[in-house]
Amino acid sequence: xxxxxxxxxxxxxxxxxxxxxxxxxxxxxxxxxxxxxxxxxxxxxxxxxxxxxxxxxxxxxxxxxxxxxxxxxxxxxxxxxxxxxxxxxxxxxxxxxxxxxxxxxxxxxxxxxxxxxxxxxxxxxxxxxxxxxxxxxxxxxxxxxxxxxxxxxxxxxxxxxxxxxxxxxxxxxxxxxxxxxxxxxxxxxxxxxxxxxxxxxxxxxxxxxxxxxxxxxxxxxxxxxxxxxxxxxxxxxxxxxxxxxxxxxxxxxxxxxxxxxxxxxxxxxxxxxxxxxxxxxxxxxxxxxxxxxxxxxxxxxxxxxxxxxxxxxxxxxxxxxxxxxxxxxxxxxxxxxxxxxxxxxxxxxxxxxxxxxxxxxxxxxxxxxxxxxxxxxxxxxxxxxxxxxxxxxxxxxxxx
Numbered sequence: 001x002x003x004x005x006x007x008x009x010x011x012x013x014x015x016x017x018x019x020x021x022x023x024x025x026x027x028x029x030x031x032x033x034x035x036x037x038x039x040x041x042x043x044x045x046x047x048x049x050x051x052x053x054x055x056x057x058x059x060x061x062x063x064x065x066x067x068x069x070x071x072x073x074x075x076x077x078x079x080x081x082x083x084x085x086x087x088x089x090x091x092x093x094x095x096x097x098x099x100x101x102x103x104x105x106x107x108x109x110x111x112x113x114x115x116x117x118x119x120x121x122x123x124x125x126x127x128x129x130x131x132x133x134x135x136x137x138x139x140x141x142x143x144x145x146x147x148x149x150x151x152x153x154x155x156x157x158x159x160x161x162x163x164x165x166x167x168x169x170x171x172x173x174x175x176x177x178x179x180x181x182x183x184x185x186x187x188x189x190x191x192x193x194x195x196x197x198x199x200x201x202x203x204x205x206x207x208x209x210x211x212x213x214x215x216x217x218x219x220x221x222x223x224x225x226x227x228x229x230x231x232x233x234x235x236x237x238x239x240x241x242x243x244x245x246x247x248x249x250x251x252x253x254x255x256x257x258x259x260x261x262x263x264x265x266x267x268x269x270x271x272x273x274x275x276x277x278x279x280x281x282x283x284x285x286x287x288x289x290x291x292x293x294x295x296x297x298x299x300x301x302x303x304x305x306x307x308x309x310x311x312x313x314x315x316x317x318x319x320x321x322x323x324x325x326x327x328x329x330x331x332x333x334x335x336x337x338x339x340x341x342x343x344x345x346x347x348x349x350x351x352x353x354x355x356x357x358x359x360x361x362x363x364x365x366x367x368x369x370x371x372x373x374x375x376x377x378x379x380x381x382x383x384x385x386x387x388x389x390x391x392x393x394x395x396x397x398x399x400x
Contacts (some may be wrong), residue, residue, distance in 0.1 A: 007085075087150075093129045096138045099147070123149065178226070231247065235275075265318075273307060320342075
């Protein structure tokens with residue numbers, strides 16, 4: 001997946017033990033399609049050398065303010081021209097102080113002052129250095145200056161102490177940087193999603209469920225956060241990692257999912273019902289394991305509540321999005337579902353295209369007709385869905 005295809009990132013590396021994570025971040029960025037220019041301070045080179053970054057990025061590493069390899073002789077100006085973003089990771093306490101006070105005595109600090117792109121920093125330092133009033137004042141000033149602060153995390157530090165100040169992991173920084181670069185189509189919106197299957201207990205060890213992986217719902221949750229929304233995800237029994245910035249509530253059964261949704265619903269602007277909620281549940285779950293003492297077993301089932309339909313018919317219903325996974329006649333069933341449940345949008349797909357896998361091909365059904373998104377990774381499909389939701393909400397807003 002080439003999330004950074006066509007983007008150039010300037011990666012600043014200062015003198016901290018966490019510089020080894022910067023090497024991994026450079027590798028991940030290149031793998032994601034980015035062109036990475038590394039600006040390495042003299043202190044940073046004490047931890048990870050220029051040869052390592054050059055091997056990982058396939059590009060020259062910049063260290064000297066007077067580097068003559070730049071045709072203009074002004075690397076401190078030209079390096080950020082055309083870049084999508086500049087990220088300093090690790091950003092030491094000393095570097096944060098220089099940045100907050102406009103010091104420019106080496107290539108990296110000068111680059112930050114002369115940059116022509118957004119600046120993000122990932123602090124990395126001892127917990128006492130991070131909590132020092134001087135550092136905290138500098139962080140407040142940097143935020144006021146428009147610098148984005150990524151982290152730090154809480155955890156074990158190189159000095160052996162535990163606390164705030166640990167730099168985020170490379171994969172976390174990659175996610176945060178990608179999210180930062182996305183258009184904030186849902187800024188200021190609150191989104192509630194359901195994802196995954198539900199599990200309806202037959203007895204203490206058996207139950208009725210389905211093969212939904214939850215991947216589409218989790219991809220949508222991530223895409224909504226990246227679009228600037230505040231996201232709550234009600235998840236059935238899946239073992240997926242919670243996307244960064246998402247509030248997750250785990251449930252098992254359809255009844256639990258309904259109760260959780262209703263509690264979280266007030267104040268939400270968008271409700272997206274991605275979960276494959278079981279249509280039926282056993283009328284009574286056995287207290288003990290059902291023994292195999294007959295050649296057949298009859299189960300008495302009763303209908304589960306239709307969470308999406310209930311939400312959509314509320315007087316103050318949010319913008320409602322449903323999913324229709326069908327094995328045939330997708331257009332007929334999906335459109336009838338949209339109309340019957342009074343939904344703003346239905347995302348339809350054939351089960352053979354998406355259920356349980358990493359890719360999906362969907363068609364979006366709204367009042368204006370059908371709009372097809374081609375087969376792609378579920379994260380890419382999720383961004384297409386979010387963009388369509390944003391357009392429809394903007395149209396609705398314009399009509400009121």
